[in-house]
Amino acid sequence: MNTLSAYHSNRFSCNVKYISDMVNNDMLTIAGEAFSSRLILGTGKYSSVGKMNESVTASGAEIVTIAMKRVDGDDEANDLLKQIKGDKLKLLPNTSGARNAEEAILAAQLSREAFQTNWIKLEIHPDARHLLPDTYETIRATEELVKQGFVVLPYITPDPVACRRLQEAGAAAVMPLAAPIGSNLGITVDEFITLIVEQSTVPVVIDAGLGAPSHAAKAMEMGADAVMVNTAIATAADPVAMAKAFALAVEAGRTAYNAGLPVSGRVAEAEPTSPLTSFLND
Numbered sequence: 001m002n003t004l005s006a007y008h009s010n011r012f013s014c015n016v017k018y019i020s021d022m023v024n025n026d027m028l029t030i031a032g033e034a035f036s037s038r039l040i041l042g043t044g045k046y047s048s049v050g051k052m053n054e055s056v057t058a059s060g061a062e063i064v065t066i067a068m069k070r071v072d073g074d075d076e077a078n079d080l081l082k083q084i085k086g087d088k089l090k091l092l093p094n095t096s097g098a099r100n101a102e103e104a105i106l107a108a109q110l111s112r113e114a115f116q117t118n119w120i121k122l123e124i125h126p127d128a129r130h131l132l133p134d135t136y137e138t139i140r141a142t143e144e145l146v147k148q149g150f151v152v153l154p155y156i157t158p159d160p161v162a163c164r165r166l167q168e169a170g171a172a173a174v175m176p177l178a179a180p181i182g183s184n185l186g187i188t189v190d191e192f193i194t195l196i197v198e199q200s201t202v203p204v205v206i207d208a209g210l211g212a213p214s215h216a217a218k219a220m221e222m223g224a225d226a227v228m229v230n231t232a233i234a235t236a237a238d239p240v241a242m243a244k245a246f247a248l249a250v251e252a253g254r255t256a257y258n259a260g261l262p263v264s265g266r267v268a269e270a271e272p273t274s275p276l277t278s279f280l281n282d
Contacts, residue, residue: 026258028226030203031172032150035062038220039250040092040205042230043245048058051239056089059243064089065228067096068111094121094154097144100134102139110146120145121175124156131181135162146170155207158192160199167202168222174200175228178219182231184211187218197223213242213249220253221261225260235282 014060027034041061046052056064101124108120122145124138125131138154139162143154151172152225156162159177166174176196180186186209187193197204203225210216211232219227229246236242 020251026254028203030153036060037062037091037247037250038226038254039216040065040228040249041233042228044230045234046239050282052113053236055233055239055243058240059233059247060089061243061247063092065092065094065230066115067094068107068114083274089118090119091115092121093117094123094155095121096125096131098124099126100124101137104137104141105144105148108141109148112150118149119151120153121215122152133157135159138162139165142166142169142171152198153205157253158196160188160195163196163204164199167200171202173203173225175205175207178206178215179209183209184232186211186215187222190222193219193222193224193251213245215255216246217249217256220250221256223257226250230239 005070020260027036028038029035037060039059039061040063041056041059042065043052043056046055074234093115094107095107095111098107104122104124108122111120112118122141123131123136124134124141126137133154133156135157137215138156142152142154143174146169147152152170153173153175155177156166157177158178163174163176174196176193178187179191187206189208193204193206204223205226205228206216206219206224206274207228210219210227210229215232216227216229227250229245232247233239
C-alpha cells in the first residue's frame with residue numbers, strides 16, 4: 001500500500017470510529033430506559049421465525065413489537081417469544097385489532113400478564129381495512145393505561161394537537177404515522193411531522209409507511225428520535241440485507257441531524273463556494 005492509500009485508509013477508519021462513538025453516546029431514552037439503536041422492528045409478515053431473528057440481529061434493534069392477538073394458540077408466535085427472550089430484547093406488545101379504548105385496555109392487561117412487561121404500543125383502529133388510528137379513543141385509553149402503571153407508546157395520526165394531548169395524558173412517547181400502514185410511501189406529511197418534533201417533550205417515533213431506508217434517514221434528519229419498521233423489511237426479497245440497510249440509514253440520518261443540516265430553500269443570490277476571482281482585481 002502506498003503512502004497516499006495508507007493515508008486515506010487511516011482517515012476512513014478514523015471517520016468510521018468517530019461516527020460509531022457518536023452514535024453509541026447518543027442514546028434513545030424512553031421511560032428512563034436507554035437504547036443504543038433508534039430502529040424499532042415489527043415481527044409480523046416474515047416468512048419464518050428464523051428469518052425474522054436474522055433480520056433483528058442484522059438491524060441491531062433492541063426493541064421489537066408483537067401483536068397480542070398472534071400469541072394465543074400460535075406455536076410460531078410462541079417460538080418467537082422464546083427467541084426474543086433469549087436475545088434479551090425489549091418486547092413491546094401492541095394492541096393491534098382493538099376497535100375502542102375498552103378493547104385496547106383489556107388487550108394491554110392481558111399482554112402484561114402474558115409478556116411480563118408494562119410497556120404497550122397502543123393501537124386502536126376501528127377500520128380494519130386502512131388501520132388508521134382513532135384519535136379520541138387513543139387519548140382516552142392512554143389516560144386510563146397510564147393510571148394503571150403502563151408505559152404507553154401510542155400509534156397516532158400525524159396531528160400535532162393530538163400528540164400534545166397524548167403527552168399531557170402521560171404517554172412515554174408518541175408514534176405518528178408517516179403514511180398508511182404497509183403503503184411504503186415514506187413521509188407524506190412533512191410539515192406536520194416537523195411540528196410534532198418541535199413541540200414534543202417525549203420521544204417521537206415515526207411509525208407506518210416507511211418503505212425504504214431513505215425514508216428512515218429522512219425521518220431522522222427531521223429530528224425524529226426513532227423509527228418503527230416492519231413491512232419494508234419483512235417483505236423484502238432479502239430481509240436480512242434490508243434490515244442492515246435500514247440500520248445504516250437510521251445512523252446516517254441521526255448523525256446528519258446532530259451535525260446540523262444546512263437550511264434548505266431558495267437563496268437571493270448564488271455564491272461560489274471557492275471563488276478564484278481575486279486575481280482579476282490585481
